[in-house]
Amino acid sequence: MRDVYVIGAGMTPFGELWNKSIREIFVDAAMLAIEDAGVDHIDSLYVGSMSPGLFVGQEHLGPVVADFLGVTPVPATRVESACASGGVSFRQAFLEVASGVSEIVLAGGVEKMTDGADVTEALATAADQEYEVYHGVTFPGLYAMIARAHMHQFGTTRQQLAEVAVKNHRNGMKNPNAQFRSEITNEQVVKSTMVADPLRLLDCSPVSDGGAGVILASADVAKKMKSRAVKVIASTQASDTIALHDRTDLTTLGAVVRAAEKAYAMAGKKPSDVNLAEVHDCFTIAEIVISEDLGFFEKGKGGEAVEKGLTARECGKIPINSSGGLKSKGHPVGATGIAQIIELYEQLTGRGGERQVKKANIGLAQNMGGSGASCVIHILEAI
Amino acid sequence: MVGIVGYGAYLPRYRIKAETIARQWGADAEAIKRGLQLTEKTVPGQDEDTITISVEAARGAIQRAQIDPQEIGAVYIGSESHPYAVKPSGTVLIDALGIGPHVHVATNEFACKAGSEAMYVAYSHVKSGEMKYALGIGADTSQGAPGDALEYSASAGGAAFIMGTERVAAEILFTHSYTSDTPDFWRREGEFYPRHAGRFTGDPAYFKHIVGAGQALLEKSKLAPKDFTHAVFHMPNGKFPQEAGRRLGFTKQQLEFGWIVPLMGNTYSGSSPTGLAAILDVANPGDLIFMVSFGSGAGSDGFVYRVTEEIKAIKDRAPKVRSMLDNGKIYLDYGQYTKHRHKIKLNE
Amino acid sequence: MISPRYAREIPQRYQLVAARCTSCGTIGFPPRRVCKHCRGRQFEPTKLDSDGKILTFTIIRVGADRFSKQTPYAVAVIELNDGTRLTAQVTDCELESLEIGQKVRLVFRKIQEDGKAGILCYGYKAICV
Numbered sequence: 001m002r003d004v005y006v007i008g009a010g011m012t013p014f015g016e017l018w019n020k021s022i023r024e025i026f027v028d029a030a031m032l033a034i035e036d037a038g039v040d041h042i043d044s045l046y047v048g049s050m051s052p053g054l055f056v057g058q059e060h061l062g063p064v065v066a067d068f069l070g071v072t073p074v075p076a077t078r079v080e081s082a083c084a085s086g087g088v089s090f091r092q093a094f095l096e097v098a099s100g101v102s103e104i105v106l107a108g109g110v111e112k113m114t115d116g117a118d119v120t121e122a123l124a125t126a127a128d129q130e131y132e133v134y135h136g137v138t139f140p141g142l143y144a145m146i147a148r149a150h151m152h153q154f155g156t157t158r159q160q161l162a163e164v165a166v167k168n169h170r171n172g173m174k175n176p177n178a179q180f181r182s183e184i185t186n187e188q189v190v191k192s193t194m195v196a197d198p199l200r201l202l203d204c205s206p207v208s209d210g211g212a213g214v215i216l217a218s219a220d221v222a223k224k225m226k227s228r229a230v231k232v233i234a235s236t237q238a239s240d241t242i243a244l245h246d247r248t249d250l251t252t253l254g255a256v257v258r259a260a261e262k263a264y265a266m267a268g269k270k271p272s273d274v275n276l277a278e279v280h281d282c283f284t285i286a287e288i289v290i291s292e293d294l295g296f297f298e299k300g301k302g303g304e305a306v307e308k309g310l311t312a313r314e315c316g317k318i319p320i321n322s323s324g325g326l327k328s329k330g331h332p333v334g335a336t337g338i339a340q341i342i343e344l345y346e347q348l349t350g351r352g353g354e355r356q357v358k359k360a361n362i363g364l365a366q367n368m369g370g371s372g373a374s375c376v377i378h379i380l381e382a383i
Numbered sequence: 384m385v386g387i388v389g390y391g392a393y394l395p396r397y398r399i400k401a402e403t404i405a406r407q408w409g410a411d412a413e414a415i416k417r418g419l420q421l422t423e424k425t426v427p428g429q430d431e432d433t434i435t436i437s438v439e440a441a442r443g444a445i446q447r448a449q450i451d452p453q454e455i456g457a458v459y460i461g462s463e464s465h466p467y468a469v470k471p472s473g474t475v476l477i478d479a480l481g482i483g484p485h486v487h488v489a490t491n492e493f494a495c496k497a498g499s500e501a502m503y504v505a506y507s508h509v510k511s512g513e514m515k516y517a518l519g520i521g522a523d524t525s526q527g528a529p530g531d532a533l534e535y536s537a538s539a540g541g542a543a544f545i546m547g548t549e550r551v552a553a554e555i556l557f558t559h560s561y562t563s564d565t566p567d568f569w570r571r572e573g574e575f576y577p578r579h580a581g582r583f584t585g586d587p588a589y590f591k592h593i594v595g596a597g598q599a600l601l602e603k604s605k606l607a608p609k610d611f612t613h614a615v616f617h618m619p620n621g622k623f624p625q626e627a628g629r630r631l632g633f634t635k636q637q638l639e640f641g642w643i644v645p646l647m648g649n650t651y652s653g654s655s656p657t658g659l660a661a662i663l664d665v666a667n668p669g670d671l672i673f674m675v676s677f678g679s680g681a682g683s684d685g686f687v688y689r690v691t692e693e694i695k696a697i698k699d700r701a702p703k704v705r706s707m708l709d710n711g712k713i714y715l716d717y718g719q720y721t722k723h724r725h726k727i728k729l730n731e
Numbered sequence: 732m733i734s735p736r737y738a739r740e741i742p743q744r745y746q747l748v749a750a751r752c753t754s755c756g757t758i759g760f761p762p763r764r765v766c767k768h769c770r771g772r773q774f775e776p777t778k779l780d781s782d783g784k785i786l787t788f789t790i791i792r793v794g795a796d797r798f799s800k801q802t803p804y805a806v807a808v809i810e811l812n813d814g815t816r817l818t819a820q821v822t823d824c825e826l827e828s829l830e831i832g833q834k835v836r837l838v839f840r841k842i843q844e845d846g847k848a849g850i851l852c853y854g855y856k857a858i859c860v
Contacts, residue, residue: 121795130740131761132818134854135842136791136798137806144789145808152787152831197790245808245816246767250787396823429801430822430840430856438839466841466851475853479745479839713823722800729800 001098005222005229006380007215008037009342014210014330015179022049022056022112023068029211029335030069030108037215038225043102044075048089048109049334050082050369054122056112065108082126083282085109086212086337087237087367087376093216094235094378103221108213109339111332119207123333126370128243140204140283142244142371144196147285149250151198153300156288158198160303162189164284165202165327167306171313172324174355177339179208179330189284203284208330212338214345230348233362234267234379236260244371251300253372256293260366263377264295269362271295274379276347276357277318277364278340281325287311290366291320319357322347337367341378348382385510386554386688388547389450389697391443392660393436393522394540394647394707397426399720401535407717408530415535420621424538424648426715426723427524431539433462434472436522436653438479440543443701444518445480447552448545452480455545456514457487459504461497461652462541463570463577464524465490482518491652494568495617496678497521498652502544503684506555509546516547523651528576529726536620538648542656542704552693553663553672557604559685561596568679579679588681589623590630596683597631597675604687608632612670615641615658617677619649633673640665641674646708652678659688661704666690737852744854747781747837749815750774760815781837782860783811790826797843805829809857811837822856829859836860 010032012025020028026047034042045066053059059078066076079089086109093107113119124133127142150156166186172178184202192202222229238258241247247254264270271294279294281287288302296318297305305311311320323329323343326336344363346352352360361382368375400423405412416422427436437460445452458473465472473488491497491504498521505519522541527533546555567588570577580588593616601607608614614633616624621644628638641658650657655676662672672688721727742748743761750762754771760779765772788807791798798804805821807829821829822840835857842854 118796120793121797124795128818130736133795134740134744134852135806135818135820135856136794136801136804137818138791138794140793141789141791141806145787145806148789148831149787194790194792196792199789243818245786245818250808428823428840430820430842432841432851434851434853435840442839475745478741479853481746711823713825 002100003219004094004097004232005217005219006232006341006345007217007222007225007229008033008039009214009345010036011177011212011335011339011342012210013177014208014332016114017209018114020209022052022058022110023064025112025209025211026065026108026110027068029110030106030213033106033213033215039104039215042071042074042104042106042215044096045071045106045108046077046079046089046092048079048085048337049111050080050085051122051125052112054125055117056115081374082369083280083333084337084367084369084374084376085334086339087365087378088337090214090338090341090378091235091237091376094232097216097218104215104217106213106215107338108211109335109337110211111334112209113207113332114209132243138196140196140199143283143285144199145244146250146289146371147198150285150289153251154303156303158190159186160307161203161284161288162186163306164281164287165189167312168281168321168325168327171322171355172328174353175324175329178324178328179206180328199283199285205282205326205331208332210330210332210335212335212342214338214341228349229383230345231381231383232378233381234263234377236262236266237374237376238262240373242370242373251289253289253293253368253375255372255375256290256366256368259375259377260294263379267379269379273362274318274364275360275362276322277320277366278323278343279320279366280368281321281327282331287320287325294364294366313355313357322352322355322357337376340365340367344380348380384551384554385506385546385548386551387544388516388549388551389444389448389545390542390660390663391440391447391701392540392542392657392704392707393439393443394425394704395427395431396711396713397428397715397723398423398712399426399715403717404535419535421536421645421648423646424536425540425650426720427539429723432466432524433460433464433522434466434475436524436539436541437472437520437543438476440522440541441476441480441518441520444543444545446701447697448547450516450545452482455482455486455516455518457505457508457517458482459489459491459501459518460520460522461491461493461501462521462523463492463494463497463651464526465492493682494679495619495651495654496676496682496684498541498656499676499684502656503558505544505546509548516545519544519546521652521656523653525649525651526576533579536649538650540647540650540657541653542660544656550693551691552697553688553690555686556689557600557687559596559600559603560682561592561599562682565681567681584679588679589619589677590627592681592683593617593627593675593677594630596685600675600685600687606671606687610671611637611673613640613662613666614638614673615655615662616675617655618642618644618658621645643704643708657704663694664698664703664705666694668692668694734850737850745839747779747855749777749779751777758813758815760817779815780812783809783835785821785829785831785833785835786810786816787831788821788829807857809835820856821859823858834860
């Protein structure tokens with residue numbers, strides 16, 4: 001397997017992009033990535049998108065975006081793994097370069113969620129349609145059940161959940177592409193509208209439009225642009241039962257644990273070697289559980305860790321979601337996994353601006369689908 | 384011997400008080416309670432309908448009869464609130480309870496008499512020797528237009544009866560039906576609420592048919608009212624069955640255990656069948672039970688039952704009507720009630 | 732919801748029909764083609780116990796459009812006495828009084844409607860006991 005590098009990145013602002021169609025959003029992000037990398041062509045592209053069929057009535061997204069990007073006839077493939085579509089798109093591009101099939105590959109992700117579809121129902125298709133969704137389960141509902149189990153088992157508090165949102169908004173304020181660039185207080189979170197007990201509106205990532213793209217390349221290509229290249233030192237993926245109720249432990253995301261074990265082994269690193277992490281905080285509880293399942297904190301201590309500031313960008317033990325995370329930056333589901341990679345890429349190349357994490361050499365991106373039925377992890381290292 | 388080998392009833396947990404409805408329309412609650420002789424009524428949960436009520440009632444009947452559901456040869460559900468205009472209610476029920484597919488299923492409708500009609504048809508099939516067991520059910524989630532007198536009574540519930548020839552708990556000794564074309568109460572296709580002809584629903588309709596069927600049944604059976612331990616009549620309100628009993632020569636004491644309308648309301652097709660179930664819950668071997676239903680349009684089905692020793696064995700195998708009437712009640716305000724009864728116009 | 736998809740699940744939804752692996756005894760609900768425990772391929776039909784307890788739950792305040800007229804409603808992960816786990820609504824209860832460990836029983840209820848003119852969809856819900 002060949003070494004693979006990220007050599008360029010670009011994204012649209014995340015938010016309600018009323019005047020842009022899904023193809024325009026993707027093309028804007030992809031052109032920024034191509035220009036950032038300074039390449040004159042790509043050999044193929046992947047586009048992660050969870051449900052363009054339900055959101056805007058468009059399937060067959062690969063050729064749609066290849067056509068409007070003006071890169072036909074390169075192979076163009078849509079990748080779907082619910083909210084992990086972006087991360088899996090990146091992994092497909094990684095494998096294509098690593099295998100030697102291609103030299104330069106665009107890994108993108110896009111979602112257009114504000115065109116009027118029933119977003120709750122569309123997102124719920126990532127759960128077991130016949131045995132969860134049939135009974136009225138929603139995604140906030142599934143994570144609320146994880147939250148209640150975690151609170152019951154480990155004494156995680158309502159305030160600790162809220163602290164995740166407060167921290168991520170604080171980080172997102174410094175991200176020009178974030179959907180919500182405003183500070184929120186713990187009290188605002190715990191008094192916001194109840195969505196699915198115990199989760200409230202400000203525990204939830206928003207409904208967003210947005211696109212993101214990165215360029216992956218072989219060592220030969222990357223060599224020419226050393227200052228702008230970051231090495232991908234692990235790419236792993238794992239699956240779990242589609243239904244939450246089939247998990248033996250409702251407070252652990254098994255796919256995260258498995259993908260993380262493999263990622264640390266592949267990279268030859270330990271959790272303590274990681275300098276920053278972008279994790280899938282679709283709901284506040286998710287960040288707490290993931291921070292444990294990635295091995296940053298002992299099981300059950302994730303709530304306490306965020307409360308003590310151990311995941312803060314400024315002085316944390318392990319800064320989590322310096323970008324603002326899904327909570328503040330926004331969560332156009334197919335684009336999220338790529339946007340996580342972009343944050344690591346910018347941080348590891350010292351382009352983090354106001355939100356630059358000190359001593360950022362190794363970054364980890366964790367992206368997942370459903371209630372954790374799929375998880376993809378990448379570890380990137382500055383060179 | 385042909386008769387009831389198992390029975391079950393089901394009442395939803397939700398209730399609304401007459402006062403709550405009266406307050407909404409500026410009506411005099413005390414006068415209404417006195418006039419109708421009822422204080423509250425059952426309301427179906429948002430997830431309950433004639434089918435789910437029938438399933439839970441029939442589940443109790445099977446538990447009491449302790450028979451293999453596969454041996455049930457026919458299922459009839461009588462209701463005036465079948466959830467589908469076209470598609471049988473009984474097909475859902477047989478698949479939920481493991482009856483069939485070798486089973487005859489039909490839907491009955493005859494206003495409030497559809498339940499006793501289902502029982503009568505089930506009984507006749509068994510009596511003819513055509514099958515070993517047949518299931519007859521009366522259940523409704525009754526409709527009454529907002530502000531109408533019916534709104535105080537139209538309620539939800541039902542009862543199910545398995546007819547058979549072995550281990551009979553209540554033998555059916557006599558039956559008699561009395562029917563004429565009487566337009567006292569109806570609901571046209573596509574209309575949401577039924578209409579009624581006011582006081583015409585009384586003497587020319589309810590009393591004429593109940594007394595007509597009742598008198599014929601007494602003559603046929605050569606029994607006198609005093610021979611019966613219990614009697615139950617269709618209960619559109621608290622007053623009518625008392626008056627029907629008086630006209631036929633029954634005492635208040637004989638009506639006591641089946642007269643569940645003050646707390647249940649009028650469960651339409653489920654009314655007298657659920658009253659019968661409440662009587663069976665307390666009946667002793669040898670008791671004679673007199674039952675006459677009434678359905679607008681109009682007609683009455685009368686039955687004479689004789690309780691056997693088997694009643695002692697089966698009574699406690701399933702929930703009793705009185706316990707469902709008295710326990711676990713959840714009271715609704717009028718707003719919640721309109722939501723439960725799908726009276727709010729929503730975007731679909 | 733289209734009829735064929737609904738009809739296929741009727742045995743599971745109406746009668747809790749599951750499949751027990753003949754080699755290791757693991758119950759699959761819904762029935763599976765391959766045993767999740769031992770990868771066995773032989774099964775015998777079985778019916779789930781209808782009694783169990785709540786492992787975790789939530790109260791949905793914002794539902795998909797199809798469920799919006801039911802809100803608020805409780806949804807729980809339930810472990811049945813035979814060890815099988817499933818997701819179901821908890822109905823007929825005071826939402827505020829629910830707690831983990833609550834004993835429940837599955838009953839037959841209407842779960843959803845396919846719009847105003849489509850089919851009615853039934854199945855299991857839990858009630859507190």
